[in-house]
Structure formats: C-alpha cells, structure tokens
Amino acid sequence: MPKPIVAGVGVVPFGKHQQRSVVDLGAEAAYLALKDAGIAPERVEAGFFANAVASRLFGDSTIGQNVLWEVGINRVPVVNVENACTSGSTAFYLACNAVAAGQAEMALVVGAEKMCVPEFGLINSGESDWDTQLGLVAPASFALRAQRHMLEHGTTVEQMAQVAVKNRAHAAHNPVAMFREPVTVEQVLAAPMIVDPLTRLQCCPIADGAAAALVCSETAARDLRQAAVKVEAVVLGTGDYQSPQDLAHWETDFRVCAQAYEKAGLGPEDLDLVECHDAFTISEILHYEALGLCASGQGGRFVAEGHASLGGRIPVNPSGGLLSRGHPVGATGVAQIVEVVNQLRGQAGPRQVQGAGVGLAHCMGGDKAGDTKSCTVAILSA
Amino acid sequence: MPKPIVAGVGVVPFGKHQQRSVVDLGAEAAYLALKDAGIAPERVEAGFFANAVASRLFGDSTIGQNVLWEVGINRVPVVNVENACTSGSTAFYLACNAVAAGQAEMALVVGAEKMCVPEFGLINSGESDWDTQLGLVAPASFALRAQRHMLEHGTTVEQMAQVAVKNRAHAAHNPVAMFREPVTVEQVLAAPMIVDPLTRLQCCPIADGAAAALVCSETAARDLRQAAVKVEAVVLGTGDYQSPQDLAHWETDFRVCAQAYEKAGLGPEDLDLVECHDAFTISEILHYEALGLCASGQGGRFVAEGHASLGGRIPVNPSGGLLSRGHPVGATGVAQIVEVVNQLRGQAGPRQVQGAGVGLAHCMGGDKAGDTKSCTVAILSA
Numbered sequence: 001m002p003k004p005i006v007a008g009v010g011v012v013p014f015g016k017h018q019q020r021s022v023v024d025l026g027a028e029a030a031y032l033a034l035k036d037a038g039i040a041p042e043r044v045e046a047g048f049f050a051n052a053v054a055s056r057l058f059g060d061s062t063i064g065q066n067v068l069w070e071v072g073i074n075r076v077p078v079v080n081v082e083n084a085c086t087s088g089s090t091a092f093y094l095a096c097n098a099v100a101a102g103q104a105e106m107a108l109v110v111g112a113e114k115m116c117v118p119e120f121g122l123i124n125s126g127e128s129d130w131d132t133q134l135g136l137v138a139p140a141s142f143a144l145r146a147q148r149h150m151l152e153h154g155t156t157v158e159q160m161a162q163v164a165v166k167n168r169a170h171a172a173h174n175p176v177a178m179f180r181e182p183v184t185v186e187q188v189l190a191a192p193m194i195v196d197p198l199t200r201l202q203c204c205p206i207a208d209g210a211a212a213a214l215v216c217s218e219t220a221a222r223d224l225r226q227a228a229v230k231v232e233a234v235v236l237g238t239g240d241y242q243s244p245q246d247l248a249h250w251e252t253d254f255r256v257c258a259q260a261y262e263k264a265g266l267g268p269e270d271l272d273l274v275e276c277h278d279a280f281t282i283s284e285i286l287h288y289e290a291l292g293l294c295a296s297g298q299g300g301r302f303v304a305e306g307h308a309s310l311g312g313r314i315p316v317n318p319s320g321g322l323l324s325r326g327h328p329v330g331a332t333g334v335a336q337i338v339e340v341v342n343q344l345r346g347q348a349g350p351r352q353v354q355g356a357g358v359g360l361a362h363c364m365g366g367d368k369a370g371d372t373k374s375c376t377v378a379i380l381s382a
Numbered sequence: 383m384p385k386p387i388v389a390g391v392g393v394v395p396f397g398k399h400q401q402r403s404v405v406d407l408g409a410e411a412a413y414l415a416l417k418d419a420g421i422a423p424e425r426v427e428a429g430f431f432a433n434a435v436a437s438r439l440f441g442d443s444t445i446g447q448n449v450l451w452e453v454g455i456n457r458v459p460v461v462n463v464e465n466a467c468t469s470g471s472t473a474f475y476l477a478c479n480a481v482a483a484g485q486a487e488m489a490l491v492v493g494a495e496k497m498c499v500p501e502f503g504l505i506n507s508g509e510s511d512w513d514t515q516l517g518l519v520a521p522a523s524f525a526l527r528a529q530r531h532m533l534e535h536g537t538t539v540e541q542m543a544q545v546a547v548k549n550r551a552h553a554a555h556n557p558v559a560m561f562r563e564p565v566t567v568e569q570v571l572a573a574p575m576i577v578d579p580l581t582r583l584q585c586c587p588i589a590d591g592a593a594a595a596l597v598c599s600e601t602a603a604r605d606l607r608q609a610a611v612k613v614e615a616v617v618l619g620t621g622d623y624q625s626p627q628d629l630a631h632w633e634t635d636f637r638v639c640a641q642a643y644e645k646a647g648l649g650p651e652d653l654d655l656v657e658c659h660d661a662f663t664i665s666e667i668l669h670y671e672a673l674g675l676c677a678s679g680q681g682g683r684f685v686a687e688g689h690a691s692l693g694g695r696i697p698v699n700p701s702g703g704l705l706s707r708g709h710p711v712g713a714t715g716v717a718q719i720v721e722v723v724n725q726l727r728g729q730a731g732p733r734q735v736q737g738a739g740v741g742l743a744h745c746m747g748g749d750k751a752g753d754t755k756s757c758t759v760a761i762l763s764a
Contacts, residue, residue: 001483001484022510023510047620052443053437053443055435055438055464056438056441058509058510059438059508059509060508060509060510060511061434061435061464061466061507061748062464062465062466062507062508062748062755063508065620065755065756066508066511066750074620074621074622074623074624075620075621076620077618077619077620078465078620078755078756079463079465079472079476079618080463080464080465081461081462081463081464082443082444082462082463082464083462084443084444090461093459094461094476097479097483097485098479100483101383101479101482101483101484101485102383102483103479103483125444126442126444126445126448127441127442128404128405128442129442129448235459236459236461237457237458237459238429238447238456238457238458238459238460239447239456239457241451241456242454252457255457365444366443366447368447368448373444373447373460374444374447
C-alpha cells in the first residue's frame with residue numbers, strides 16, 4: 001500500500017487561552033497547516049478531528065465540522081474521534097489509513113482541546129469505570145507503575161526527576177511549549193507530592209491548545225511547497241485485558257511499538273528522535289524500554305546518563321514533551337507529529353536534532369486495570 | 383475496491399434501561415452480533431464504537447475499549463467515534479472503509495447510548511454554538527424546515543402526522559421498538575406542541591439502547607453461518623456552510639444521497655426498503671425527496687398516499703424509525719443497518735418487506751445555520 005505524506009503542519013502555542021474556544025483554537029491550527037502546505041481548503045477531501053473533554057466540559061459535539069467550516073472546508077466527510085490521550089494520534093491514524101487506501105487524496109487532521117477551566121478535575125479512564133470509582137485516577141495508576149519499577153529494577157526518584165529536568169531543558173527552545181523555565185532534580189523532588197513517588201513536576205500539566213497536520217498521497221504531495229515527510233508506519237492497539245498485567249513491563253506498549261517497527265521495516269537503531277507520551281516521568285522511562293531504546297529495566301539509567309537528551313544518543317521529546325509543552329489531550333498526538341515533521345524538515349531551530357532522518361511519535365491513553373486502553377505509534381521519515 | 387459484507391447483527395431493545403450502563407448495553411449488542419455471525423471474538427481485527435452523550439452525562443471516555451473487552455476482544459485497534467446523530471453510521475462507514483481497504487478482515491461496529499436520565503435536556507448542535515445559544519435547538523430548527531415546506535409546497539400538518547402514524551404502525555411488529563401502540567392523525571396533532579407545527583408525537587423520543595454489526599471481507603464472510611449482505615456503497619458528507627441554505631430543499635441530503643447512488647450504481651427505483659432519519663416527521667418528508675423516492679416538494683403527498691407504508695411502493699422505516707423505535711443517538715445508525723440486514727435476509731418477521739433485495743440506511747446529524755453537520759447513506763444488497 002502506498003505510504004502517506006505529511007505535507008503541512010500547524011500548532012497553536014499550548015498554555016492558557018481563556019478567551020478562545022475549542023473551535024477557535026482548532027481553526028487556527030488548521031489554517032496554519034493549510035498555509036504551511038500552501039494549498040487551498042477546497043483540495044481537502046476528508047477531515048478527522050480529535051477532542052477528548054469538550055463534550056463533558058462544555059456540552060459540545062461534532063466540533064470538527066465547525067472547525068473545518070471556519071477555514072473553508074465544506075461538504076467532505078468529517079469524523080470526530082475520541083480515544084483518551086490517543087485521540088489526536090487516532091485521528092492521524094484514520095487519516096493515514098484513508099489516504100493509504102485511496103479513499104482521500106488529502107485529509108486534514110486537527111486536534112484541539114480546552115482544559116484550563118475550574119470544572120476540569122482529575123483525569124481518569126472514565127468516571128463510571130470501577131478503577132476510577134476505586135480511586136485509580138491517572139496519577140495513582142502511574143504511581144503504582146513507578147513503585148513497581150523501583151522495586152523490580154532499582155530505578156530511583158532522582159532518575160525519574162531527570163526526565164522532567166531534561167524535557168524542561170528541551171522546552172526552553174520551543175516557543176509553543178507551556179513551561180520553558182529550567183528546573184533542577186532538587187526542585188522536581190521538592191515539588192508537592194501528588195501520589196508517591198510522583199511530585200507535581202513529574203505530572204504533565206493540563207493545557208489549552210491545538211495542532212493540525214495535512215496528510216496526502218504521494219501524487220497529491222508532489223506539487224506542494226514543503227519537503228515531503230513520509231509515514232512509514234502508523235499503528236493503533238488496545239490493551240490485552242484478559243492477561244494478568246506486569247506494571248513494570250507494559251505489554252501493550254511493547255506490542256504496539258514492535259508492530260510499528262515491523263510495518264516500517266525499521267528498528268530503534270534507525271531512529272534519530274522520539275516524541276513519546278511522557279504524561280508522567282515514569283511513563284517516559286517505561287516507553288524507552290518498550291521502544292527498545294534501552295534494555296528492559298534500564299530506563300532510569302538511560303535518562304540519567306543523558307542518552308535521551310538533545311545531543312545524546314537518541315533525543316526523546318525534543319519539544320519538551322507533555323511534561324513541559326503541556327497536555328491538551330486531543331491536541332497532543334497531533335502536536336507530536338508536528339514536532340517530528342519539523343525535525344525531519346530541519347526546521348526545529350535551536351532544538352534541531354542534526355541530520356534527523358527518521359522520527360517516531362508515540363501515545364498512550366487511558367490506564368485501566370493495570371493496562372492501557374489505547375496506544376499508537378507512528379514512524380516518519382524525511 | 384472489494385465490497386464489505388455485513389455478516390452479523392445484534393440489537394438491544396430500545397427503551398429505558400435504568401439499571402444498565404452504556405458499556406453493559408454495548409456489550410450485549412456486540413455479543414449478539416458475534417453470536418449471529420457465529421464467530422469467536424478473537425477473529426475481530428478492529429473495533430469502531432459510537433456514542434454521543436456519555437461523556438457529557440457520565441464523564442465517560444474510551445468506552446469502546448470497555449465494551450469490546452466485555453466480549454473478549456483484546457489488543458486490536460479501537461476507535462471511539464462521535465458525529466452527533468450520525469455517530470453510529472459514521473462508525474459503520476469507518477469499519478466498511480477499513481475492510482474495503484484490507485486494513486481489517488473483520489471489524490465490529492457497536493453503537494450504544496443511555497439518555498433517559500434527568501440531566502439529558504434538549505438535543506442541540508453543541509452548547510457553545512451560536513445557533514444553540516440563540517435558541518435553535520433541534521426541534522426549533524426542524525420546525526423552521528416544516529414551516530418553509532408548508533409555505534413552499536403546501537405540505538399539511540395532517541401529511542406530517544401521517545409519518546408518525548405510519549411509523550408507529552410499523553413498530554407494532556418490531557419487538558425492539560420503544561413505542562408500539564398505534565396512534566391516529568388526530569392524536570398526533572392533539573399532542574402537546576413542542577415547536578409549531580411539531581407536536582410531541584412528531585419528535586422522536588430519546589432512549590437507551592445499543593446495536594452492533596460485524597463487517598467483514600468477502601473472503602472472511604465465506605465460512606460464516608448467515609447469508610452475506612453486501613455493502614454496495616457507504617458515504618459520509620458534511621454541510622456546505624458557505625452557500626445560502628434553502629430550508630425546504632436540503633442540499634447536503636440531496637448531495638450525499640446522489641453520491642451513494644452513484645457509488646452503488648443503483649438508483650431509487652432499485653430500492654426495496656429505506657431506513658431513514660425521521661428525527662421529526664418533517665425530516666422523513668425531506669428525506670423522501672432527497673432520496674428521490676418522489677419529486678421535490680411532493681413528500682407530504684407521498685406519505686399520505688401510502689407509498690412509504692409496509693405494502694406500499696417503497697416501505698420507509700419498517701422498523702418504526704426514530705419516531706417509534708426511539709433514538710439512542712449513538713446506537714441509531716447501527717440499528718438502521720441491523721434492520722436493513724434483517725430485511726435483506728428475510729428475517730424481519732411480520733414486518734418483512736417481501737422479496738427485499740436492496741435496502742438503504744440514511745442518517746443526518748446536527749442541524750446548524752440551516753444546514754446539517756453530517757449525513758450518511760449506506761446501500762446494502764442481499
């Protein structure tokens with residue numbers, strides 16, 4: 001099957017946008033992606049819109065249609081997608097599938113979210129879920145993973161804190177990141193405790209923001225202004241709820257990463273950078289291992305030794321990641337694609353990974369019963 | 383591209399299910415569809431789940447994963463879809479596209495909704511939309527269409543009431559319909575006025591319920607127990623918000639129906655039955671015209687003359703439609719597929735359309751600025 005191309009990207013700075021609506025944020029990102037690709041809205045043949053919490057917070061629905069209407073995209077199929085923290089990456093997955101199958105020559109993916117309102121509360125895997133009702137909101141579930149990883153592999157709180165320190169250092173060079181002031185290991189560990197051992201600086205912040213990516217066929221991409229970035233593989237998977245879970249070894253994460261490598265015909269040794277779902281510091285450590293960047297159990301050491309830093313062996317989250325760029329849920333998965341594309345084009349400015357040729361974007365969403373509800377991996381090449 | 387097959391269907395009776403959750407309803411429908419097809423859950427390679435209001439009402443997310451888990455479907459890609467009243471039909475559209483493209487051999491579509499709770503309120507196109515804030519909730523928007531149709535085409539309130547009478551008569555033979563007691567034109571017109579000229583019996587009732595359909599490739603369908611029903615075309619489209627709208631002539635509805643006929647290589651004269659989106663009596667009249675069942679402006683006369691009744695020229699909503707089966711939003715689009723499949727298999731019991739060979743399912747969702755946010759048409763053949 002022919003591989004889709006990402007031909008345009010756009011992102012609205014993540015942070016607090018008190019005066020703007022979800023539609024307004026999404027439409028700006030969509031406009032930026034169209035402008036980046038240099039195409040008229042009439043050429044877009046399908047739209048995939050991601051949002052996770054606007055229905056709950058604002059009573060809104062079918063938001064994608066409003067977003068696309070704002071930028072002059074009419075009549076085409078529009079799908080609104082929710083898949084927890086993988087909402088944006090699932091929309092990207094669907095767009096790539098539609099283009100790969102010849103169902104659309106050009107598909108626009110937009111993710112937008114507005115969370116910085118008093119009603120938001122704690123993020124969880126669904127309020128009716130037993131997990132949530134028993135108190136297993138997201139920070140609690142990841143704290144269990146952290147405790148288990150510390151017990152099994154000797155991972156230290158200082159190593160976990162290094163993830164936050166590194167990602168904040170990266171974010172200093174990213175104008176769309178929410179938090180850009182450097183932090184130290186001491187500051188991370190001294191921050192208020194949320195769920196032991198995760199302090200506040202080890203939990204990603206909620207945010208308002210939006211991101212967009214234009215996916216098109218090789219033929220359609222030929223006359224566009226930007227260098228083509230190819231989608232080598234994009235995989236979506238769900239947890240295996242029937243098998244007992246090992247909290248320190250995330251089976252779904254390993255499985256989906258392995259599928260993506262197989263589809264792309266590439267391995268971790270081919271990657272020049274990774275954007276991964278560092279919702280919590282321990283998450284990024286688990287993802288190193290699932291992605292094969294280091295051996296199982298060695299994630300703590302991997303970050304502490306600087307391998308995941310800009311200038312290190314394989315920079316992870318050069319954008320600052322969720323921990324520093326912020327996490328407007330529906331937008332995050334698309335923002336990862338934007339960062340990977342900018343890196344592969346050599347347009348990432350002071351945070352550019354030199355000679356970046358292959359990049360990977362990874363999301364996971366909704367911890368439940370010790371496993372994840374959704375996981376996505378996309379591998380892109382220059 | 384090869385045409386997908388619907389190989390299994392299931393539906394949970396629409397009505398009030400006070401003691402059951404959205405997951406519980408969805409899982410029962412999923413189980414029934416798998417059982418109907420006679421396959422083990424392990425054979426399902428992708429899941430598409432539709433729901434419209436559970437996030438707003440219950441704070442739930444990524445519900446599809448929970449539903450599939452309940453019936454033993456693990457690991458596969460799962461996408462949660464929201465597209466207002468076309469949520470279920472959009473999930474079906476995505477499943478058909480995935481199977482047609484060879485991205486899955488078998489995909490399960492589930493739509494489930496729970497609305498009969500005091501918090502539900504009035505349905506609208508999104509609470510932040512100007513339309514809603516200015517009072518254009520769904521019944522108001524359709525009342526405008528009715529007034530315009532009456533003015534332009536001389537359609538009468540009695541003709542509109544006939545839609546409700548007919549669909550209630552059909553529902554008498556459908557054990558999964560919410561309301562099965564016959565009503566008369568007089569009763570429909572004497573019911574409490576909601577928005578002039580639409581009385582309560584001309585507005586579809588909210589409901590709890592779920593429906594599921596198993597979509598698979600021709601190859602995968604070969605060894606299954608049920609007669610194959612082929613998806614000749616499935617189309618999703620959005621409004622054209624840039625053009626001024628004629629309330630009595632629904633451009634999006636006409637356009638999407640025409641696309642579906644073209645894709646299927648079939649026309650209205652080939653249809654043996656239609657399930658259409660009779661959210662209000664006037665809606666069904668508009669859909670007759672868009673579907674080419676009668677000339678533009680003649681929808682009122684078409685129903686009054688009995689052409690849309692069981693035994694008539696082209697039975698519309700033999701299931702009872704939204705008006706009598708009930709409208710659990712996320713489930714409706716899938717329930718239409720279930721009805722069409724049952725009819726095409728000759729398994730519709732006392733409401734069977736004799737010799738049914740081709741059926742059409744039509745949904746529309748989210749009226750906004752005089753146009754619809756989403757419209758779907760699927761054409762199936764025995």
